[in-house]
Amino acid sequence: MLGTGASAIQLVPELRPRGAWVIVLQRTAPWVIPRHDPPTSDRRRRAFRRRPWRQRLARALVFAGAEARFPGFATPVIGRVAEAVYRRSLRRQITDPTLREQVMPRFRLGCKRVLISSDWYPALASPEVRLVTEPVLRIDGAYLVTAAGARHRADVLVAATGFNVTAQPIATRIRSRGGTLAEHWRPHASALRGTTVAGFPNLFLLVGPNTALAHNSMVYVIESQIRYVLAALAALEARRARTIETDPVAQRHYADRLDRALTRSVWQTGGCVSYYQDAGGANPTIWPHAAATFARTVRRFDPAEYLWE
Structure with missing residues (x-):
């Protein structure tokens, strides 16, 4: 898996349970926050059907909750508090000190796209996933060669390497x-x-x-x-x-x-x-x-x- 962005954090947790041994090649450790997205119960669905105003209210509350996150980007003091909260969440999910240091973001929350996942860190901490932070120099046949000279063999290469939004x-x-x-x-x-x-x-x-x-x-x-x-x-x-x-x-x-x-x-x-x-x-x-x-x-x-x- 080349990359640790929005595509990679969706794919890696799905590949691991399917018996795949996954090597994740990371250039920059992203900020990842919990999803907090429980399933909607049948009871709630029935309430929405019977009283549509409840669904409109629920949508308004979701919107307001998302708007409440904006001061974390706009106000440095609030942003630092949010960063501390998410760092504690990271530490709880990853106990290995080396891996924890590798996935700790080095920039302010929001500078890059903030990723939302509750299973990314557990996937990285699993024995079936290995994180590599050395830059990739080239692809040599079935091998990815890093700047340190390591050669990682892969049957499948997933290039989750982003997209260009400024030159459409x-x-x-x-x-x-x-x-x-x-x-x-x-x-x-x-x-x-x-x-x-x-x-x-x-x-x-x-x-x-x-x-x-x-x-x-x-x-x-x-x-x-x-x-x-x-x-x-x-x-x-x-x-x-x-x-x-x-x-x-x-x-x-x-x-x-x-x-x-x-x-x-x-x-x-x-x-x-x-x-x-x-x-x-x-x-x-x-x-x-x-x-x-x-x-x-x-x-x-x-x-x-x-x-x-």
Whole structure:
């Protein structure tokens, strides 16, 4: 298993009970927090069916609980307390001092994607799993060769090595009068309210730049964006215009406000390099505020932020 990210922590605990001997090759030890996701009982399901308001209330409580995690990213003092709590959880699950030291994170909570699992650490501590922290230099036939010269034989290699969110391939396919969206987004991607881009009329994005959440549901962001897009289309129809295009001045002011918030955030000062950042070190990925703040940001469509034709 190459990697210890969101894919690996799901796969390794499932491979081990199936009789597999698993070698996990780790580059960086992640923060892993317990899942706390008990099954929904039949009684609760019946209550939801009979009284739908209970289900809406349960959803609101889940959302509020997720929002309550945000201060751990935004406020260093609260973040340190959360780190101490999760370190104690790690120590309880892994008793071997060498392994415990290997899996202890070396950066602030939230700097990289926080992983959620209650069976990752028990899987690593099991005799069927071996953790290797030496860098992998190359694959030589059926062997992975590390920087220390060790050769690890594998029948199956799982490359759980992440993905690229700052240089999305679709951007090379979207073209306007000034070139492709990918060219326009050099060196850094930007969009007004994460939804529209100056120079690209009638283009609307969902999950655009700086809309990803590190603490709550992306579905909430998407739902908020859809309402904003519908309001923009209604304004386009009401004006009987052919095109709606982002005012570059409005987009620049919006991007400047985000940059100021990100500069002092854990995602820029947490002591790590993550997929949130692009090649230039900027962060065009994360929304640096609470999820409810994003919803307020796109709640009202402002025609003054756009050019009409």
